[in-house]
Amino acid sequence: xxxxxxxxxxxxxxxxxxxxxxxxxxxxxxxxxxxxxxxxxxxxxxxxxxxxxxxxxxxxxxxxxxxxxxxxxxxxxxxxxxxxxxxxxxxxxxxxxxxxxxxxxxxxxxxxxxxxxxxxxxxxxxxxxxxxxxxxxxxxxxxxxxxxxxxxxxxxxxxxxxxxxxxxxxxxxxxxxxxxxxxxxxxxxxxxxxxxxxxxxxxxxxxxxxxxxxxxxxxxxxxxxxxxxxxxxxxxxxxxxxxxxxxxxxxxxxxxxxxxxxxxxxxxxxxxxxxxxxxxxxxxxxxxxxxxxxxxxxxxxxxxxxxxxxxxx
Numbered sequence: 001x002x003x004x005x006x007x008x009x010x011x012x013x014x015x016x017x018x019x020x021x022x023x024x025x026x027x028x029x030x031x032x033x034x035x036x037x038x039x040x041x042x043x044x045x046x047x048x049x050x051x052x053x054x055x056x057x058x059x060x061x062x063x064x065x066x067x068x069x070x071x072x073x074x075x076x077x078x079x080x081x082x083x084x085x086x087x088x089x090x091x092x093x094x095x096x097x098x099x100x101x102x103x104x105x106x107x108x109x110x111x112x113x114x115x116x117x118x119x120x121x122x123x124x125x126x127x128x129x130x131x132x133x134x135x136x137x138x139x140x141x142x143x144x145x146x147x148x149x150x151x152x153x154x155x156x157x158x159x160x161x162x163x164x165x166x167x168x169x170x171x172x173x174x175x176x177x178x179x180x181x182x183x184x185x186x187x188x189x190x191x192x193x194x195x196x197x198x199x200x201x202x203x204x205x206x207x208x209x210x211x212x213x214x215x216x217x218x219x220x221x222x223x224x225x226x227x228x229x230x231x232x233x234x235x236x237x238x239x240x241x242x243x244x245x246x247x248x249x250x251x252x253x254x255x256x257x258x259x260x261x262x263x264x265x266x267x268x269x270x271x272x273x274x275x276x277x278x279x280x281x282x283x284x285x286x287x288x289x290x291x292x293x294x295x296x297x298x299x300x301x302x303x304x305x306x307x308x309x310x311x312x313x
Contacts, residue, residue, distance in 0.1 A: 071153040108139045115168025123172040127305045140284040142259025143242045144213045146200035149176045193220025215240040233266035258287040281312040
């Protein structure tokens with residue numbers, strides 16, 4: 001009886017090992033020979049995506065060849081994001097600090113990677129918008145959200161490429177070009193006399209692509225406790241106009257862009273708590289004509305522009 005138990009024990013261990021290892025071996029062989037049957041799925045289809053070209057340097061570069069840290073918001077992102085101003089858009093970028101002193105893009109300071117607002121350069125269609133007065137009004141942009149094709153945020157030093165004021169990073173805003181048939185009307189209202197409306201048109205007129213946008217934002221201001229006069233210093237009135245076209249010139253075209261924005265707002269406690277009853281008016285106008293020419297292996301982008309900004313505090 002004891003001999004039988006000694007003989008039977010190794011057989012029982014072999015049977016146990018066979019039952020546990022054989023199914024695993026069969027599964028491995030089946031997975032190698034018939035991967036689609038084991039996984040229950042067929043091979044996924046492969047698609048060839050369009051090449052993404054960004055302007056993080058003076059020469060447009062494909063995304064996969066870019067050596068810089070760049071965040072891109074394209075036209076589709078702007079359509080589905082809950083924003084109504086460019087500063088609100090920048091708040092969604094990691095590493096970008098936006099400090100708004102008022103809603104709807106009244107005034108905002110933008111910094112990148114711990115820099116200052118004076119070290120962050122804003123570029124519109126490749127043209128640096130350097131404010132000779134102060135960087136506090138870098139967001140006084142003469143365009144609307146409907147005019148933007150995409151926004152490229154380049155983190156890190158860009159002084160070598162874009163000149164001064166680009167030590168911390170660059171915010172490059174690119175407007176829509178070419179024929180884009182569209183008509184967009186948006187309007188809403190809210191408390192404290194808030195009203196906002198936007199009209200944006202795009203299409204072809206007399207053989208030339210045209211785009212035009214106008215935006216109006218108005219608020220009657222809100223009341224502040226212990227300051228009965230504060231309501232007159234919390235209202236705002238913002239008007240923005242923008243226009244763009246492309247004129248054929250030989251093998252290329254001249255892109256013409258113009259814009260204007262005016263802000264009249266109460267700057268209640270914006271800059272000083274000791275004297276809170278403050279008011280400010282700013283205007284910014286911009287016009288640019290540029291083209292892109294290919295000369296052999298080189299790309300030449302001549303441009304002429306004018307940018308003016310006024311500030312009455």
